[in-house]
Amino acid sequence: xxxxxxxxxxxxxxxxxxxxxxxxxxxxxxxxxxxxxxxxxxxxxxxxxxxxxxxxxxxxxxxxxxxxxxxxxxxxxxxxxxxxxxxxxxxxxxxxxxxxxxxxxxxxxxxxxxxxxxxxxxxxxxxxxxxxxxxxxxxxxxxxxxxxxxxxxxxxxxxxxxxxxxxxxxxxxxxxxxxxxxxxxxxxxxxxxxxxxxxxxxxxxxxxxxxxxxxxxxxxxxxxxxxxxxxxxxxxxxxxxxxxxxxxxxxxxxxxxxxxxxxxxxxxxxxxxxxxxxxxxxxxxxxxxxxxxxxxxxxxxxxxxxxxxxxxxxxxxxxxxxxxxxxxxxxxxxxxxxxxxxxxxxxxxxxxxxxxxxxxxxxxxxxxxxxxxxxxxxxxxxxxxxxxxxxxxxxxxxxxxxxxxxxxxxxxxxxxxxxxxxxxxxxxxxxxxxxxxxxxxxxxxxxxxxxxxxxxxxxxxxxxxxxxxxxxxxxxxxxxxxxxxxxxxxxxxxxxxxxxxxxxxxxxxxxxxxxxxxxxxxxxxxxxxxxxxxxxxxxxx
Amino acid sequence: xxxxxxxxxxxxxxxxxxxxxxxxxxxxxxxxxxxxxxxxxxxxxxxxxxxxxxxxxxxxxxx
Ligand SMILES: Cc1cc2nc3c(=O)[nH]c(=O)nc-3n(C[C@H](O)[C@H](O)[C@H](O)COP(=O)(O)OP(=O)(O)OC[C@H]3O[C@@H](n4cnc5c(N)ncnc54)[C@H](O)[C@@H]3O)c2cc1C
Numbered sequence: 001x002x003x004x005x006x007x008x009x010x011x012x013x014x015x016x017x018x019x020x021x022x023x024x025x026x027x028x029x030x031x032x033x034x035x036x037x038x039x040x041x042x043x044x045x046x047x048x049x050x051x052x053x054x055x056x057x058x059x060x061x062x063x064x065x066x067x068x069x070x071x072x073x074x075x076x077x078x079x080x081x082x083x084x085x086x087x088x089x090x091x092x093x094x095x096x097x098x099x100x101x102x103x104x105x106x107x108x109x110x111x112x113x114x115x116x117x118x119x120x121x122x123x124x125x126x127x128x129x130x131x132x133x134x135x136x137x138x139x140x141x142x143x144x145x146x147x148x149x150x151x152x153x154x155x156x157x158x159x160x161x162x163x164x165x166x167x168x169x170x171x172x173x174x175x176x177x178x179x180x181x182x183x184x185x186x187x188x189x190x191x192x193x194x195x196x197x198x199x200x201x202x203x204x205x206x207x208x209x210x211x212x213x214x215x216x217x218x219x220x221x222x223x224x225x226x227x228x229x230x231x232x233x234x235x236x237x238x239x240x241x242x243x244x245x246x247x248x249x250x251x252x253x254x255x256x257x258x259x260x261x262x263x264x265x266x267x268x269x270x271x272x273x274x275x276x277x278x279x280x281x282x283x284x285x286x287x288x289x290x291x292x293x294x295x296x297x298x299x300x301x302x303x304x305x306x307x308x309x310x311x312x313x314x315x316x317x318x319x320x321x322x323x324x325x326x327x328x329x330x331x332x333x334x335x336x337x338x339x340x341x342x343x344x345x346x347x348x349x350x351x352x353x354x355x356x357x358x359x360x361x362x363x364x365x366x367x368x369x370x371x372x373x374x375x376x377x378x379x380x381x382x383x384x385x386x387x388x389x390x391x392x393x394x395x396x397x398x399x400x401x402x403x404x405x406x407x408x409x410x411x412x413x414x415x416x417x418x419x420x421x422x423x424x425x426x427x428x429x430x431x432x433x434x435x436x437x438x439x440x441x442x443x444x445x446x447x448x449x450x451x452x453x454x455x456x457x458x459x460x461x462x463x464x465x466x467x468x469x470x471x472x473x474x475x476x477x478x479x480x481x482x483x484x485x486x487x488x489x490x491x492x493x494x495x496x497x498x499x500x501x502x503x504x505x506x507x508x509x510x511x512x513x514x515x516x517x518x519x520x521x522x523x524x525x526x527x528x529x530x531x532x533x534x535x536x537x538x539x540x541x
Numbered sequence: 542x543x544x545x546x547x548x549x550x551x552x553x554x555x556x557x558x559x560x561x562x563x564x565x566x567x568x569x570x571x572x573x574x575x576x577x578x579x580x581x582x583x584x585x586x587x588x589x590x591x592x593x594x595x596x597x598x599x600x601x602x603x604x
Contacts, residue, residue, distance in 0.1 A: 405586075
């Protein structure tokens with residue numbers, strides 16, 4: 001029997017028998033992705049755009065019902081935009097900037113994310129995770145229709161994996177029994193409890209937090225609940241040690257109660273008990289409909305190594321963080337963004353296999369940053385000793401009266417992309433006076449350009465971005481071509497381009513990677529230096 | 542590197558000490574602990590310098 005482990009929000013890829021199941025010998029695929037969650041589908045989009053055939057295997061037939069992630073950050077949307085599905089997300093999502101922090105029933109302070117002007121995408125949108133996944137699947141299907149070599153097989157559960165030096169054997173269970181395929185490369189995007197990790201015996205280490213959270217997504221037609229993030233420490237309604245209220249599309253609000261470690265899950269999940277908490281929180285007479293609820297606990301953990309030969313791990317399978325800060329799906333998208341171009345180059349024979357080790361180097365760096373931030377938020381929200389509780393409340397009490405304490409209040413440090421400072425692929429930072437935010441290793445900041453924006457016009461390949469500087473139209477080094485994009489500071493009358501890429505200087509030359517991270521920068525074009533940086537960025541040094 | 546001053550620096554040491562004790566007058570242990578935490582945070586912000594604060598943390602451990 002093939003049992004579902006969860007219910008579906010959208011059935012997208014019903015099981016269909018594949019000819020592979022009747023093949024006499026196992027069929028070989030270039031890339032197999034295990035898991036069709038957001039990260040697995042994004043991986044397929046990245047590689048599919050490069051024309052690389054990808055087979056996604058998922059043990060369900062579509063998008064899971066649980067909303068889980070609601071906050072999607074700018075960088076994640078910019079990546080989705082490169083995959084051709086960022087715009088519908090922003091259309092559907094709720095853009096928010098205001099947050100309020102309460103302690104007991106007093107407002108401690110409010111903050112405004114004050115988004116910087118001149119970016120195509122907002123700092124954050126809120127949207128139910130099933131929509132996020134659906135927009136990517138829409139794109140997946142559109143690419144298939146355009147002839148991209150992409151395939152997803154529903155009700156295909158990976159049951160065993162045998163890695164070899166030059167390929168991976170994959171045993172799959174379906175409603176019609178088992179079959180075996182082979183893959184040149186396998187990418188495990190099979191979620192936080194990753195069966196692949198278990199099959200291969202890899203550790204997942206870190207910290208488990210002893211607290212549970214009850215989530216209720218509720219639909220309300222009330223005007224009293226605005227498009228803001230409201231967070232209570234020690235709310236007086238008595239329903240838990242903290243509460244979060246945050247708006248999503250379709251008049252749905254996320255309510256998240258911290259309810260402690262020793263709870264009877266079954267009791268807590270009864271609708272009448274959830275309603276009791278909600279009524280105490282919302283007050284009498286608020287009408288709402290329950291859309292989804294769940295109890296979750298969490299951990300901050302990661303694998304020691306995200307690459308094991310021909311097997312990669314990405315997304316929650318590789319690392320898990322607490323939801324405070326919205327760093328789960330947002331960082332998983334950055335994994336994909338990082339792995340996609342590297343694997344593409346290695347498959348095309350443009351770069352050595354060792355380039356793939358830098359996926360591990362760079363994304364472990366990212367995961368550690370996310371784990372650090374989310375662990376600190378968790379320690380602030382759920383203090384685990386008397387003294388940490390005393391300090392936490394001292395910060396809240398002071399924040400109500402004095403500005404200095406407000407930045408110490410930590411109800412989640414919201415996801416920002418990491419800069420790969422000091423890592424192997426970075427070339428020189430030879431732009432004196434250049435702004436820190438676009439130093440080598442940084443994701444390129446967006447800026448207005450013509451009728452559109454810079455990032456939408458930078459492609460998914462190596463580029464030489466020149467601003468008021470000369471350079472050849474393209475440079476080819478050892479089979480890899482970097483193409484020039486020639487700009488002038490005057491192209492952006494708002495001054496954002498100059499501010500974000502030139503700082504106090506007048507001209508600049510940037511080498512930009514296919515994932516739109518800066519590889520190196522100079523004040524003028526130097527052929528030898530650029531060639532060396534291009535080699536380095538491809539893992540050839 | 543900025544150094545933590547561990548030499549006498551309070552002009553009227555007895556006065557400050559008396560005020561520090563007096564400000565806790567009538568408080569329960571819990572309220573005193575909370576007050577101390579607020580005092581520490583205010584002083585830490587005033588110092589500001591992470592290097593000096595690290596030295597404070599280390600010096601206070603007495604080891
Ligand atoms: C309460 C909560 C709130 C969150 N809020 C946010 C937020 O605001 N922002 C944010 O960015 N992130 C958030 N997250 C995290 C986010 O939900 C995850 O990071 C994200 O879902 C990870 O995606 P994934 O594709 O790596 O894994 P998953 O979404 O877990 O997908 C794994 C897929 O693999 C499939 N699979 C598993 N085993 C097999 C097998 N043997 N064979 C075939 N397929 C298999 C599963 O069916 C599933 O489809 C939140 C999480 C929780 C719990």
